[in-house]
Amino acid sequence: MTHRREFLKYLAASPLLTNYSAFAQEVEETLGQRLTNPRDVINVFEMEAVARENIPPAHLGYLNTGVDGDITLRANRDGFTRYQIKPRRLVDVSETDTKVNILGSEASSPIFICPVGSQGAYHPEAELGTARAARAKGHHMVLSTQSSTAVEAVAEARGAPIWHQLYPTTRWEYTVAMLQRAEAAGCTTVCLTIDLPGGRNTETQSIMMREDNRTCTDCHRGQSKPIFDGLNMQGVGLNNPALTWDVIGRMKEVTNMNVVIKGIEVGVDAALAVDNGADAVWVSNHGGRATETGRASIECLPEVAAAVNGRVPIIIDGGFRRGTDIYKALALGASAVGIGRPYCWGLGAFGQAGVERVLDLLNRELLITMTGSGTPTLESITSNAIHDVGHRVPRGTLGRDLL
Template identity: 35%
Template sequence: MAGIRDDAAVKSGGESNPLIIPVLDDPITISEVEQLARRRLPKAVYDYYSCGADDQYALRRNVDAFSEVYVLPRILRDVSLVDTSTTIFGWTTTLPVAFAPSAMQKLADAGYEALVVTVDTPVLGNRLNERKTPLILPPHLRLANIKNANATKSGEPTVNRLLMDARTAEQAKEILKKAKKTIHSPELTWDVLSHLRRSTSMKIILKGIMAPEDARLAVERGADAIVVSNHGGRQLDCVPSTLEVLPQVAKAVDGKIPVLFDGGVRRGSDVFKAIALGADLVLIGRPVIWGLGYKGQEGVETVVNILGRELSRTMALAGVSSIADIKKAAVHMTREPIGVSKL
């Protein structure tokens, strides 16, 4: 069949393995986009983007959690015109999907309207794949936000990477002592919001909220929005999936500010489920990277188109014709959402 490859057969020169699912050169799922990107990216680069912390339970939990939420189909409803557009911060988009902030992308002149503050990285998580296959930036790329602030030479690991790889507490303390202000700050508190308010007129979005109490504090302290995120499972491995905490976080916010969501989204139906459970906007991170690795801008457009068609189809089969009509009653969770209980 034209356009289908079976790499196992190509490499062996023999017959194809019937247990291997062929991957389309013209992918029709996000999973296929990832497989194609993996073939094109150097191992260190793929590992950097794909790995999670420790045993990667949180990474897998983010994806698997969607299989424990079911969409309840409704029948005999007019879904001849399904509208997937939504509005946030006065900006209308054709899909309730945006690109999550992802490190190591070279960006310029993008017309930023909001400042996203990552609040869940006082230190880097224990990313084993990164430690075993270190990512060395090519000569034409640099970490612009810490230019000339890091003592390491070109081709050497950053201070953050050295700290992540420290084998003893004493070694970590010595690295911190020498690092000064060139690493993720473990000193940030809620006062950072006041400081940022004095420094910028942009909207301030806090990324990395998992606890309902932190969501309430974000509202009280004046954040313009929050992102329910566990950093793609790259920080603390023994955390719940973002989908499991989303309903309680959204309940804590109580509609006062937008709730953005990321973590494990691989299908348009995942977008539907996240919105039903309280998200105003869904962010995708790794799928964008896979699209770039697969075919640059065209690859990213492929990812967006796949999610758009899947979302539209899910809405029609669920009897929903607009994003505003996606309510919690449209889905069923097999487990109770996770929140923080008072002792």
């Protein structure tokens, strides 16, 4: 453990690992191993510190990193500094309501679980722990194509219809087979991820893998993911670079599920998605794991909202770590906000209980922001609640650094 701690210290101090906050580093050194009860964790950054104690370096490298120099990964956090909240006073905020209904899926909160692959790499409970936490807290869940657990088992553990994320494979009949399996398992919406047509250049992950001296085949025994059962994936690509907008219509011909397009970053594409029949658009840069442009997900939202113009719901993810972040997206036109890494830190730290704690923390922070801003319902959070500074504010000039 000392060796691992020294290595993390070296990484945190070096430009190699720019995505680990000074605060979380501090927490790891002072509290990390002492936070043994999820209830003692006070924010998602502390949860990350606890997760770092448990998750092996190669798996942590897969979870936490971005692409190239992790510029978009960091931008996703910095983008929030551009927007400031304009609170209203002397509004009756004694009753609050955070319930949402997106495409028929009801949830207690606009915060939802993003599709993150291979959750068995963070905790043995894997996607079942996540689904049980989502059920306990009434949160909506989207399951990854790359899940370690079969869609049928996850749908049952969630106890309400989940959505399924789909990678557009290079074999259409396989794409159809996966779609139909998800539908048969009770999924009501399919989310087509379109932001990785050329794969990813994962440098920081490769660096972290070098630290891991376990044998990879102990975890990866050449087995494929459950959704590929019965499909011969030899030579089949998960991302089809030939895909164009007509895919939405083709999907609608073979499924009754709603079709959501995940990975929209510009207004013109949002309009194309809607024009081609998408039931919702999902603003995302894959958590800084796709395009390395430095544009934050939250900064893409205003132009997408303008292009969609209320025709379909907009959902968003990327870098959301605070109730205030979630509030800003709601004000800028999102109907729901996804989290990826934060709940995986909860899973890695404490299994289901850790995911529940992450959801509780973010819900509490969102409620504090809503009541503190004179906007007790989701409908009351409008663009009037937000001031766009027009540029990002350097974090060094703000308060305690929380990545």
